[in-house]
Every structure is written in structure tokens, then in C-alpha cells.
Amino acid sequence: MIGTLSENKKAALLSVLILLVGCFIWEMSIPAQKAVEELTEYERLTGGGQPKAGVPPPSQVLGKAWEQLSDPFYDAGPNDKGIGIQIGYSIYRVLTGYLLAAVIAIPLGFLIGMSSVAYKALNPFIQVLRPISPLAWMPLALFVIQDSEMSAIFVIFICSIWPMLINTAFGVAGVREDWVNVARTHELGALKTAFTVILPAAAPTIVTGMRISIGIAWLVIVAAEMLVGGTGIGYYVWNEWNNLDLTSVIFSILMIGVVGMLLDSMFGLLQRTVAYTE
Amino acid sequence: MANAFLSIEQLTQRYPDGNGGEFTVFENASFGIEKGEFVCILGHSGCGKSTIMNILAGLAEPTSGVVKMDGQHVSGPSLDRGVVFQNYSLLPWLTALKNVTFGVQARFPDWDKAKVIEHSTTFLAKVGLTGDAIHRKPSQLSGGMRQRVSIARAFANEPKLLLLDEPFGALDALTRGTIQDELIKVWSDTDQTVFMITHDIDEAILLADRILLMTNGPNAQVAESVEITIPRPRNRTDIVEHPNYYAIRNHLVHFLGQRSAELSGQSGGSGMHQPKTVRIDVTDEADDPEPAPVLRAVEG
Numbered sequence: 382m383i384g385t386l387s388e389n390k391k392a393a394l395l396s397v398l399i400l401l402v403g404c405f406i407w408e409m410s411i412p413a414q415k416a417v418e419e420l421t422e423y424e425r426l427t428g429g430g431q432p433k434a435g436v437p438p439p440s441q442v443l444g445k446a447w448e449q450l451s452d453p454f455y456d457a458g459p460n461d462k463g464i465g466i467q468i469g470y471s472i473y474r475v476l477t478g479y480l481l482a483a484v485i486a487i488p489l490g491f492l493i494g495m496s497s498v499a500y501k502a503l504n505p506f507i508q509v510l511r512p513i514s515p516l517a518w519m520p521l522a523l524f525v526i527q528d529s530e531m532s533a534i535f536v537i538f539i540c541s542i543w544p545m546l547i548n549t550a551f552g553v554a555g556v557r558e559d560w561v562n563v564a565r566t567h568e569l570g571a572l573k574t575a576f577t578v579i580l581p582a583a584a585p586t587i588v589t590g591m592r593i594s595i596g597i598a599w600l601v602i603v604a605a606e607m608l609v610g611g612t613g614i615g616y617y618v619w620n621e622w623n624n625l626d627l628t629s630v631i632f633s634i635l636m637i638g639v640v641g642m643l644l645d646s647m648f649g650l651l652q653r654t655v656a657y658t659e
Numbered sequence: 660m661a662n663a664f665l666s667i668e669q670l671t672q673r674y675p676d677g678n679g680g681e682f683t684v685f686e687n688a689s690f691g692i693e694k695g696e697f698v699c700i701l702g703h704s705g706c707g708k709s710t711i712m713n714i715l716a717g718l719a720e721p722t723s724g725v726v727k728m729d730g731q732h733v734s735g736p737s738l739d740r741g742v743v744f745q746n747y748s749l750l751p752w753l754t755a756l757k758n759v760t761f762g763v764q765a766r767f768p769d770w771d772k773a774k775v776i777e778h779s780t781t782f783l784a785k786v787g788l789t790g791d792a793i794h795r796k797p798s799q800l801s802g803g804m805r806q807r808v809s810i811a812r813a814f815a816n817e818p819k820l821l822l823l824d825e826p827f828g829a830l831d832a833l834t835r836g837t838i839q840d841e842l843i844k845v846w847s848d849t850d851q852t853v854f855m856i857t858h859d860i861d862e863a864i865l866l867a868d869r870i871l872l873m874t875n876g877p878n879a880q881v882a883e884s885v886e887i888t889i890p891r892p893r894n895r896t897d898i899v900e901h902p903n904y905y906a907i908r909n910h911l912v913h914f915l916g917q918r919s920a921e922l923s924g925q926s927g928g929s930g931m932h933q934p935k936t937v938r939i940d941v942t943d944e945a946d947d948p949e950p951a952p953v954l955r956a957v958e959g
């Protein structure tokens with residue numbers, strides 16, 4: 382019967398199986414915690430019976446997920462907001478910083494790609510700035526900008542600009558000369574050439590850069606929010622860790638993964654629409 | 660010659676040779692092309708044919724010399740000079756039809772969309788492309804179909820001069836034949852002037868009014884201009900029956916096989932190098948035919 386299924390269905394079946402087995406092993410390997418009433422006097426005195434910071438079983442995480450996702454947007458004060466609100470803050474910061482970066486990186490990348498002088502002039506700066514960990518900018522950003530929200534956005538901006546800039550320049554510089562000659566023999570102006578020939582020709586490379594950037598931005602926002610605090614999924618993880626609520630920590634880690642995957646697949650879709658075969 | 664439709668005057672192209680010096684691809688090449696003429700240029704690989712064509716297209720600047728079309732200096736590319744590139748150069752993200760409308764829109768900016776599409780489909784039909792094939796991307800078309808799109812794009816723009824760089828180089832003999840017929844058909848419907856590079860002697864005889872012969876590079880020259888004294892319409896099967904056919908063909912084969920090397924590098928110093936006009940017509944006894952060389956069966 383399994384032999385007749387398509388490859389995709391087989392793979393999906395296998396995925397579910399792996400998930401179930403993994404959860405089962407996880408569930409089984411966690412020693413059941415004693416209820417408070419069952420503790421001995423001694424255990425109670427030594428604090429051994431504190432709600433233990435042990436790793437919670439998947440069933441508990443699932444329960445947490447249900448509880449959180451059934452009311453994702455509640456807001457009960459600064460330290461108690463729904464997961465939806467926290468993720469919303471993070472996405473807002475990521476998109477703001479990311480779009481700012483795109484608005485600068487893509488036109489600048491175009492210029493660098495079109496002119497070898499601009500490329501040579503800007504290359505040393507790019508090479509030095511690119512390997513800097515985005516979080517290393519944080520103290521400087523906080524000092525100069527004096528606003529934690531804006532600093533987080535700045536950090537996203539600075540980390541997502543490089544892949545877009547480099548890929549745009551690379552894609553534009555690599556546009557086949559024949560295609561540019563087609564534009565030239567049709568007397569297209571510079572702007573028209575840029576939009577009707579160079580942009581579509583370089584689009585796959587540019588979108589690849591955008592996809593890399595959004596991935597990095599999502600990685601960085603979690604760390605940035607842990608430092609900046611206040612709101613966001615990164616802060617939420619950190620806050621739950623301080624509360625020793627590991628169930629929430631694991632749940633939010635999973636949410637970070639899911640949102641990251643969604644962001645990435647959006648760009649995957651965009652990549653497919655701009656792709657072409659020569 | 661000076662008031663030909665297209666006149667090439669003392670064109671020289673030099674490139675750096677990589678050792679700090681420079682080498683001359685061709686020097687003082689001069690020739691003219693009349694309006695409505697179909698001219699082919701033959702020469703060995705590397706003699707500078709594509710270089711000449713890029714200069715005519717305005718895509719490259721010569722080291723010295725001028726190109727005039729209708730008395731105007733050619734500087735930079737223009738819609739008046741359509742180019743069919745050797746490797747088709749279709750834009751791969753556009754469908755066949757869009758590749759043609761791309762050109763038509765640039766040429767006739769005030770036409771509305773329906774008219775642009777109608778004009779484009781007409782020209783695609785002229786080269787035998789109809790139906791859903793025109794809505795496919797170049798990657799989904801065969802090599803011959805791509806070449807036809809490329810020809811349709813150039814013709815649809817109705818340029819005064821059409822430049823073709825080995826347009827059939829990558830095609831098999833059968834497809835080549837069909838597209839050659841289509842090219843001739845489209846060309847005879849218009850008063851366009853065609854300048855075409857080819858490696859194929861038979862193709863050149865079939866299509867051209869006149870064949871320019873280049874000697875080997877470096878220091879190549881446009882040495883001869885051979886008139887094709889076979890009346891039109893020509894047809895690939897009947898043309899070989901014509902008495903002039905083998906006389907012309909032998910002359911061309913002899914030139915490319917032997918004389919192009921002998922003549923090469925004979926830099927004649929300065930001054931105009933007009934190609935020598937050669938007229939071979941065995942049907943016309945008054946004109947002494949070139950002694951037919953006994954070189955045959957060499958495939959061009």
C-alpha cells in the first residue's frame with residue numbers, strides 16, 4: 382500500500398512519524414515530577430521541592446501552545462502580553478529595519494554593479510563593515526540614538542543591508558552584455574534600461590540576497606530584543622527564562638522557528654516568480 | 660561610393676595585444692552599401708567581421724574612421740539599425756511575443772497596446788511563428804524558433820539597415836533552409852538594407868546581391884566585392900543549375916582556401932582600400948569570366 386503513494390506523501394508520512402517518535406522519546410525520558418503534597422518534610426526544607434526547573438515534557442509544551450494560541454493578543458501589563466503581540470513587535474522591527482535596508486541597498490547595489498569605479502571605491506568599506514556582528518553595533522546605537530526601539534531597528538538595518546547590497550551589485554554587474562546591447566540598440570534610456578532589462582535580469586540574484594537578509598534579520602532580532610528588553614519575542618524568551626518557565630521558553634523557541642520559516646517561504650515564493658531559465 | 664546609403668570610410672580597429680603593444684585587426688577598410696542591397700561578408704574566424712558589425716551597429720567605436728548612413732555619422736546605437744545577434748539575445752524572462760513587443764514599443768512609442776501586439780504577431784507569423792508558441796519563453800523554444808523570434812524582433816522595427824551576425828550559425832541544415840527562405844521573403848517585402856555575416860558560402864550565394872571577402876587577420880582587408888550574377892527569385896534547388904553558380908562558388912572557395920592567407924597582412928599603407936569589384940558571369944561572354952579555379956568539393 383505504501384509503495385503506491387507518491388514520493389511527497391511518503392515523505393510527509395515519515396515526517397509525522399519522526400515527530401511522534403521524537404515526542405514520545407522526549408516525553409518518556411523526563412522523570413515525572415512529584416506533586417507538592419507528596420514531598421517529604423526534608424525535601425520541603427531544602428527547597429528540593431521548588432517547582433523544578435526541569436525540562437518540561439512535550440505534552441506540557443503542547444498545552445502551553447494551546448493556551449497561548451487560543452488567546453494570542455491579550456495584554457495584561459508590560460510583563461504579560463500574548464505571544465501574538467510579542468511576535469508582532471518583533472516582525473514590525475524586522476520589517477522596518479529590513480525595508481529601510483532594502484531602500485538603500487538595492488539602488489546603491491545597482492550603482493555599484495553598474496560602475497566599476499563605484500565598486501572599487503566602496504568595496505573596502507563593505508569588506509570592513511560586513512563581518513561586524515550586528516550586536517556589536519548595539520552599544521554605539523544605544524548611545525547615539527538614545528532609544529532602545531530605534532536601536533533594535535538600526536541593528537536589523539545594519540545586518541540586513543550587506544547581503545542585499547552585495548547580491549544586487551553582483552547581479553547587476555553580471556547581467557549579460559548581450560541583453561544590455563539589446564536595450565542599447567532599441568535606444569532605451571538609462572532608467573528604462575534599468576527597469577526593463579537590468580532589474581529583471583538581476584532579480585533572481587537580488588531576491589536571493591533579500592532572502593538571506595530576512596533570515597539574518599530574524600536571527601538577530603531575538604538577540605537584540607534580549608538586550609533591549611521591553612517587548613518582542615526575544616524579550617519574551619528572556620523573560621520566561623527569568624521566570625524559570627521553561628515550557629514557555631520552549632514554546633516561544635518553536636514559534637521563532639515557525640515565523641522564521643514563514644518569512645523565508647515568502648521569499649522562496651518571490652524567488653520562484655522572478656526566476657528564469659536562459 | 661561616397662554617397663552610398665551606407666558608407667564605411669577608412670575604418671581602422673586596433674586592440675592592445677596584451678604585451679603592451681597593439682595589433683591591428685583591420686586598417687583603412689572602406690566600402691559602401693546601396694539602399695535595399697543584401698550584402699554578405701565572408702572571412703575566416705577572427706578577421707574582424709563581428710568587430711565591423713558592432714561598429715556599424717554603433718555598439719563599438721572604431722580606433723579611427725567613420726561610418727555614414729544616409730550621409731549622417733553613425734555614433735551610438737539607433738533604432739534605424741536593427742541587430743540580430745549571433746546568440747539570439749532574447750530576453751529570457753519575456754515570452755516570444757513580449758520580446759517582439761519590447762522592440763516595437765521602443766520603436767513606436769505612441770502606438771496603443773493593441774496595435775503593438777497586432778504588429779508584433781504579424782511579424783512573428785511572417786517567420787512562421789503562430790499559435791501558443793508565441794506565448795512561450797525562449798527557454799521553452801527550439802533553437803530555430805528562438806532565431807526566428809530574434810529575426811521577427813529586428814524586422815518588426817522596420818529599421819533602415821539590418822545587421823545580422825551569423826544568424827544561422829547554430830542551426831541544422833533543414834531549419835537553416837526554412838529560415839533563410841523566410842528571411843528572403845520578409846526582406847523582399849520591404850526596402851530594407853541587409854548586412855549579414857556568415858561562414859556558409861552557399862548561404863551567401865543564395866541570399867546576397869554582393870559578397871564582401873575579407874583576408875585573414877591581423878591586418879585584414881576587405882579585399883573583394885563579388886557580385887552574385889544570379890537572378891532572383893532564387894531557390895536553393897534550382898540555383899545550382901545556374902551556369903554562374905559554380906563559377907562564383909569556386910571563386911569564393913579559392914579565395915577563402917588560399918588567397919585570403921596569401922593576401923593577408925599586405926598592409927597597403929595609408930589611403931582608401933576599396934575592395935576590388937569582381938563580376939563573374941559566364942552567360943555574358945562579353946565580360947571575361949574569372950578563370951574558374953579547379954578547387955571544388957570544399958565545404959564552406
Ligand SMILES: Nc1ncnc2c1ncn2[C@@H]1O[C@H](COP(=O)(O)OP(=O)(O)OP(=O)(O)O)[C@@H](O)[C@H]1O
Nearest residue numbers: 674675684702703704705706707708709710711876
Ligand atoms: N575587446 C577586444 N579586445 C581585444 N581584442 C579583441 C576584442 N574584440 C575582438 N578582438 C580581436 O579582434 C579580432 C577580430 O574579432 P572578431 O570578433 O571581429 O572576429 P570575427 O571575424 O567575427 O570572427 P568569428 O568569425 O570567429 O566570429 C580577433 O583577433 C579578436 O581576438
Ligand SMILES: [Mg+2]
Nearest residue numbers: 708709710824
Ligand atoms: Mg564573429
